[in-house]
Amino acid sequence: MSERPAVSLSRVSRHFGLTRAMDEVDLEIAEGEFFAMLGPSGSGKTTCLRVIAGFEQPTSGEVRIFGENATGVPPYRRNVNTVFQDYALFPHMNVADNVAYSLMLRKVPKAERARQAEEALEMVRLPGYGARRPAELSGGQRQRVALARAIINRPKVLLLDEPLGALDLKLRENMQEELKSLQRRLGITFVFVTHDQSEALSMADRIAVFNAGKVIQVGAPEEVYRRPASPFVADFVGSSNILPPDFVEAVAGEKRWASLRPEQVRVTEPGDANPRLVGRVTAQSYLGATTRFAVALDGIALHAIVPAGSFQPADDGRVAIAFDRSALHFMDGPA
Amino acid sequence: MTAFSGKRFMRSEGSLAVKIAAAAGLAFLLAPLAIIFVYAFTTEERSFVWPPPGLTLKWFGVTWDRPDVWAALMLSVRVAAVATILALVLGTLTAMAVSRSRFFGRDAVSLLVILPIALPGIITGIALRSAFATFDIPFSFWTIVVGHATFCIVVVYNNAVARLRRLSGSLVEASMDLGADSFQTFRHVVLPNVGTALLAGGMLAFALSFDEVIVTTFTAGQQQTLPLWMLEELIRPRQRPVTNVVAMAVVAVTFVPILLAFLLTGADEQTAATTK
Incomplete structure (x- = not known):
């Protein structure tokens, strides 16, 4: 692991009332890694992603992004972007305006915005779709727009919440490969949440298995598959x-x-x-x-x-x- | 074939009965309105006689020259405008607080906000009057505005909260994720999506405030809003048709925003349904 991990969580807890969504989680995600957070629903993996994004603040513990303390920093001041499970495209804007939203906030001139938006759309293989409305796109296309919008600023870390959850099987397989190749081309750290063990095994460089708010095991897919740390992991990863x-x-x-x-x-x-x-x-x-x-x-x-x-x-x-x-x-x- | 035509027959029979009922209902609702309009043109000024002994347009001119009508109208417009603006700001903020965050007693707050519209106006009026008296607040333009704002906020709140519920929470998060602070998120994401709902709520609020009598009676003191002026005019038999001319104006002024609000929310419902 490099000297300065892309994301590091030390003893991070997030409690909602009596529920411990995250319980003393320690995690280090290396720069350029394709990292999966795997677990059943309610295991704390999504809360963990939201803590990294800044939508949730930890009840205790410390979050560092490239060595900088991010605890208490709001989402709009983090160099981290998110692809939402429901894509969260702005329905009142066309595709180009969606993709260039962050540039508009930074008052980038209009022509430059259009150029960068088109470039990002090419990146996700949707060139020429800028003038359409999100409502006119298929689920797969919406997801690509959400991806383009999230990578246009070249964030240091890209977070993906169940990126393939809403896609049908065929599309899902294509998208798996595409996400991998996109990650290699951009060299950005990808962190994604999934409850699908085969998705985690096939895409990730490393996997963190969550259960009941705790990280049970972190390791390469083969390691997690062959040497599960506990009966839970053995059962959840590949139905041993x-x-x-x-x-x-x-x-x-x-x-x-x-x-x-x-x-x-x-x-x-x-x-x-x-x-x-x-x-x-x-x-x-x-x-x-x-x-x-x-x-x-x-x-x-x-x-x-x-x-x-x-x-x-x-x-x-x-x-x-x-x-x-x-x-x-x-x-x-x-x- | 016979079964088909039989079915058709039954259906047209049913729709005829419905048509008659609808026509009767509409006549019941609108006939008094029509009578009021007719009396605006009568030549008899002391009492309303049916049928009108003659028709004239002179009451429009008379009304135009009456300063008390203008004073009451201006007061009503100003009160309605200020109460609406107040309601838009407070109603939207409350709606955002209630729909976006979860906090202890959220449902109770939601209920408390809606309560003023469920409460009889006379209770609101008495409550406000005794509150003003207790704190030695003299009646003024602002006491009327406060009284109207109690129910105007509810209208705006209801419209905004319904729309905000439909607005996916992740849109707000996506905006913040992409670098927008709360204000920018409100301006670029929330407002464009709730704009028509706020406009509709605002227009309804304006219309409600414009013809309010009960609460105003308790909070106006010596001031006369247009509805209060009309009420008083009915007691004094002097140039009676002037009241009817004003009534026609009030119908026009309140009907247009309500119609627009109806069209705005209706059209909106349709687009929402088609995008689903």
Whole structure:
């Protein structure tokens, strides 16, 4: 991590009455990073974004942006811009005026404003749309306008609140790639909030996983996926199997929580396997290239993903499951 | 085919009944108004006789030359203008406070703001009068304005609060995010979006203030606004049709802003619906 992180939060809390939306959050986001804040709704990730933007002031703790203390600084004096979840385009202005809003506030001459607005629109691949009204645009186009408006000033940090949440699947995939390439071209630090783990895994350089107002784990996507810090992370990022300590002790000799990726579980005929690993298939779903089995065994439910057609359980549904001990990832308590 | 024509028949039957009812309702509402207009042209000046014994235009000239009419009219216009401006400022600010922030007792404040319009005018009037008396405030132009502002604020507030609720909160945040302080945000984002609502509220407030009698009776002292002048004129039988000429003017003056306000908010509702 560089000497001076783009954004740093130290012991930041934000309480709403008795609700602790953020509880002693420590976070460092490096310059030029594509950073994801991932978590279920109500986990504090959006509050965290709003604290960085300046819409919320922390109840306690300190926010620094490029080393400067930003605690108490209003949003209009921060070199940080936001792409809102509902895009928040001004309905009474056309696209060009929306994009050039910040330039208008700074009294940039009209011709220069128009030139820069068009340049920003080209950046998001909407050249020539300046004269239209936001109401005339599709959802995807509105989002691009919101992006153009937020990057026209080349902020040091760009915040994105659920940037792909309102788009349909196809558009979402295109936009993922486009956001990545835009970030590389601009070299701006991007911080985005999402509840979609696949989005976070595929786009981010690093991910912070939020739960109940706390940051549970920060790391590269692969690290978070392969070595979840807690059963919550294992469950939330990629729906791992979570094995309770008793079960783990019986099969691996260590009384600790462990996670197990469904694709690392093998399903076979119930031969002379360890009786604790024999169960019954309760559901089976065909996913194209793979088949997903839900197996009930010894009081826990286990998911397995196997290549399609590689195994078909007998009529009574009895199967044995197997996995390598090295596939188990041990972790601390259930938080 | 028969089912279709039967349905059509039923529908036109229904709409005929509705038309008759609507016509009767309108006649009930508007006939007295028409009679007042007719009496403005009568030749009989002491009492109103139907049908008028003759028709004349002389009362328009008489009215024009009466200084007491002008004095009352000017007072009413000034009171309505000042009360409206006051209501626009205070009503908008209250609406913004109530719709934008969440604070303890927000709903109570909202209810308290609307209360004056639910309260009978006579209560407001008595309350204001005893308040003025308690604090030894002599009746003046400003006591009338304060009385009118109590209900004018409500009208503006109601219009503004409805529009502000529709205005997405993130628009304000987006504006601040892009470098606008509160004042710039109000000017460039909030005002353009609530402008027509404020205009409509302002015009309604003006019209309400212009023909207010009850509260004014308690807060005017010896001053005469136009409605108070008319009330007094009716008791004294002297050049009676002058009152009717003034009544016609009042209808015109109050009807136009109300109609405009109606058109403004109505057109607005439509555009809002189409953009959704």
